[in-house]
Amino acid sequence: MAALEAAAQGEVAAVIVPKEAAPLPEMRFTDAEGSERALSEWHGKVVLLNLWATWCVPCREEMPALDALQGEMGGADFEIVPVSLDRGDASKPAQFLSETGITHLPLYRDPKNELFSTLKSRGQAFGLPTTLLIDREGCQIGHLPGPADWSSDDAKALIRAA
Secondary structure (H helix, E strand, C coil), rough: CHHHHHHCHHHHHCCCCCCCEEEECEEEEEECCEEEEEHHHHCCCCEEEEEEECCCHHHHHHHHHHHHHHHHHHHCCCEEEEEECCCCCCCCHHHHHHCCCCCCCCCCCCCHHHHHHHHHHHHCCCCCCCEECCCCCCCCEEEECCCHHHHHHHHHHHHHCC
């Protein structure tokens, strides 16, 4: 955790690194087709779980940086899992991703805001965007309440440290 804490600087200096990795409860959401997904499906990878919504201006602004980070670093060892909290069907977040040229990020949804409620009850979500850094065992190793430039060298160093 010391290496991760040391890497939380510059553009990602606001990332909160706990003293030790914290297990997360099972978190479920749906994909663009409406099929249920679980965060545990990414076990074995470092995951950046990002909660966002189309009505959230900082979320809209950081989405291209998340897309760039996924395009550069996403793969067998790391993946960004962006979950839209927009209510209703998938059309609005899908349209936003299309209009802004987001090509490396899938559409996942939680229109009931269950993920946000779970994280809020743990003191880890106060607004959007909210981002969790999760290790290969599914434990939280960092969290950021608010936006960041995820395509920055600082963010890439943080991901490498994870």
